[in-house]
Amino acid sequence: MERAVHDWVFLIDTDEVVSEELAQDILDRKPGLTDRAVAFSLYRIGDFLGRWLDKGEYLVRLYNRKEYGIRNSLVHEMPEVSEEKTVKLNGILWHQGFRSINDHVARFNKYTDLEAQTAYASGKPFKISHLLLRPPARFLQKYFLHGLFKKGISGFAVSVFWVMYEFMVGFKHYELNSSGRLARHNAMGQAEKEKKGREAMPYSDGLNIMTTGLSWPSLQPGGLNTYFKSVCEQLSSRNKVHALICSQETPSTPKELIIHNAGDPKQSIWKRKDAFQRKAADLMGNGSGRIDILYSHFAPYGIGPAIEAKKRGIPVVMTFHGPWNEEMKIEGQGIKHRVKTTIAKSIEHKAYKLADKFIVLSEYFRDMLHSLHGVPLHKIIVIPGAANVERFVPAANRLATRRTLNLPEGATTVLTVRRLMNRMGLLQLLEAWKQVSERFPNAILLIGGKGPLRGELEGKISDYGLANKVRLLGYIPDHELASYYQAADMFVVPSQALEGFGLITVEALSSGLPVMATPVGGNKEILQGFRPELLFKGSTSDDMAEGMIHMLGNRKLLPGRDECRNHVLEKYTWQHVGDQVESVFLETLGKGVAAGC
Numbered sequence: 001m002e003r004a005v006h007d008w009v010f011l012i013d014t015d016e017v018v019s020e021e022l023a024q025d026i027l028d029r030k031p032g033l034t035d036r037a038v039a040f041s042l043y044r045i046g047d048f049l050g051r052w053l054d055k056g057e058y059l060v061r062l063y064n065r066k067e068y069g070i071r072n073s074l075v076h077e078m079p080e081v082s083e084e085k086t087v088k089l090n091g092i093l094w095h096q097g098f099r100s101i102n103d104h105v106a107r108f109n110k111y112t113d114l115e116a117q118t119a120y121a122s123g124k125p126f127k128i129s130h131l132l133l134r135p136p137a138r139f140l141q142k143y144f145l146h147g148l149f150k151k152g153i154s155g156f157a158v159s160v161f162w163v164m165y166e167f168m169v170g171f172k173h174y175e176l177n178s179s180g181r182l183a184r185h186n187a188m189g190q191a192e193k194e195k196k197g198r199e200a201m202p203y204s205d206g207l208n209i210m211t212t213g214l215s216w217p218s219l220q221p222g223g224l225n226t227y228f229k230s231v232c233e234q235l236s237s238r239n240k241v242h243a244l245i246c247s248q249e250t251p252s253t254p255k256e257l258i259i260h261n262a263g264d265p266k267q268s269i270w271k272r273k274d275a276f277q278r279k280a281a282d283l284m285g286n287g288s289g290r291i292d293i294l295y296s297h298f299a300p301y302g303i304g305p306a307i308e309a310k311k312r313g314i315p316v317v318m319t320f321h322g323p324w325n326e327e328m329k330i331e332g333q334g335i336k337h338r339v340k341t342t343i344a345k346s347i348e349h350k351a352y353k354l355a356d357k358f359i360v361l362s363e364y365f366r367d368m369l370h371s372l373h374g375v376p377l378h379k380i381i382v383i384p385g386a387a388n389v390e391r392f393v394p395a396a397n398r399l400a401t402r403r404t405l406n407l408p409e410g411a412t413t414v415l416t417v418r419r420l421m422n423r424m425g426l427l428q429l430l431e432a433w434k435q436v437s438e439r440f441p442n443a444i445l446l447i448g449g450k451g452p453l454r455g456e457l458e459g460k461i462s463d464y465g466l467a468n469k470v471r472l473l474g475y476i477p478d479h480e481l482a483s484y485y486q487a488a489d490m491f492v493v494p495s496q497a498l499e500g501f502g503l504i505t506v507e508a509l510s511s512g513l514p515v516m517a518t519p520v521g522g523n524k525e526i527l528q529g530f531r532p533e534l535l536f537k538g539s540t541s542d543d544m545a546e547g548m549i550h551m552l553g554n555r556k557l558l559p560g561r562d563e564c565r566n567h568v569l570e571k572y573t574w575q576h577v578g579d580q581v582e583s584v585f586l587e588t589l590g591k592g593v594a595a596g597c
Helices: 020-032 101-121 128-145 148-193 195-200 223-235 269-284 299-311 324-330 335-353 363-373 398-404 426-439 454-463 478-487 503-510 522-528 541-553 561-571 574-589
Strands: 008-010 016-018 039-048 057-064 086-095 208-212 240-246 257-263 293-296 316-320 357-360 380-382 412-417 443-448 470-474 490-493 515-517
Touching: 016 020, 020 039, 020 086, 039 148, 057 086, 101 148, 128 148, 208 223, 208 269, 208 299, 223 240, 223 503, 223 574, 240 269, 240 299, 257 269, 269 299, 293 299, 293 574, 299 316, 299 335, 316 335, 316 574, 335 363, 357 363, 357 574, 363 380, 363 522, 398 478, 412 426, 412 478, 426 443, 426 454, 426 541, 443 478, 454 470, 478 503, 490 503, 490 541, 503 515, 503 522, 503 561, 515 522, 515 541
Parallel strands: 039 086, 208 240, 208 293, 240 257, 293 316, 316 357, 357 380, 412 443, 412 490, 443 470, 490 515
Antiparallel strands: 008 057, 016 086, 039 057
16 A cells, blocks of 8 residues: 555455446546545455356445555455445446355355454453354355345355354364463463462462563663563562563673563564564463563553463463554654544553553553443452652652753752653643743753754744753763662652653652642542642642642642652652562462552
8 A cells, every 4th residue: 555656546456357337436536536534345245166146245345545544454455434425336346256165164264263363452351152054144144035045056155155154253262262262371381380389488489470561771762661661570570571672782680580682673663563462472382371461551562462372371461551553643743643543542452452461650540441441340459659769769869960960059949751742742831931020030940851842942942031040951971870760859740631640740759859740640649648738729720730839839838858859769669560460360360369558
């Protein structure tokens, strides 16, 4: 499709012939092809053993490639167009698909393989009722309802082949399920031998865990990568962890945490997805206990390993870090962007069908996963994120830290660290800061992070006359981040949407730094149970300005360093997260051992 010269595309195979009526209808419509949202379907009739079959099917074959993408399917790739947007063309597309019985059987075998694999990968259960009822129902449909009894031996043969098709799909689906159950049974049998020892001393031997993530924070900064690294390190303290990431570099890790470079960031996402699946298949082997559980963190890279895990009866647990396609929607526009978000949603939906359990970092994301993807609530466990409490600590000498960072000693310093994107609320924060700086001329706002919004932020700072009141710090290196938390007087999280948890919030609190945030997503849950007055009334610039002015004018209302840190120590440590995640693993594996807390 990438080689197409024109926007309008007509799909036709080498074994298909356009009737004169169909050709004329297409030519007549050609000058009026102005509505890109309209697609055209045509009636295709096939042949068998030298006879045309009267009953055909309507297929979308004429459409605008900039409006519609190709549906991702193992069996047939077709434009993804809704029926209400489709106009039927006059005429017939003759499909001369029959070559010989041998050729037909070969293709028949290929397509039943693919359809069974699709059913298995999507998590559909095998049902004996389908095997008993679908084949005869298909014969009745084809031979009598579709009128193939009028076509003599050709019609009878086609109807019988459809019976065989349904049988083969059903039996192959059963075979895939059986092989998965057998592998799981063998793995569970081995685990049963060690059950008494595990009950006496949980995790005495540990689990073999495969995790799939995006990358590593030292290679690609971001909240997801920070969480992935931290939870992998925590799990590796009592288990063996194989972490698959997309990188050509290998970061240093503890002995029991083994990094596997599963993909090259320079490749297309499809090649990266396939590379993750191949690497996972290699590590899982024949499913006889080399990997106990798959723990996935990024849908595009997790779907392939999940398919391999299902083949071997290995349970799959996924952490939902947010709706990938919804985040993409907020940050772009246009037809090409819409196609990308549609593909992203399809990948997410297929990946999530493969999971046995889900972990989310907040009730906000639990409800979102349930509403967007229909995941039952009983399969979703809320385990909040955490901070590295050994690294993020209050300053021993705050004045010395401020001098090291070249911050004005007498100024009130408000800090935020964000990826510079629309949904992070930085434009609204700048607008609020105009009001704050009028009330507190000695206050300075520090914005750490990089991203596509930097140019617009620079323009707003200039337009608002805030050049001496706001500093864009750019990306803050990992080894400097703790110092900025220690040096600031207050931290602000101005998120507008899709804030699943807020690792930066608990990192700041762990450093003894008070945090104010919009009541969006996980931040609301963190602060509501701590100090609700630290939440802005809403997410507008006026709400933020009012909240910051009130707190900066009444500094005694802000919690002290010890109060902030103790809140994190009680609820948000990686030890807590690791114990709860292991508990989910063991419950999913059916071992019935509770994690020690």
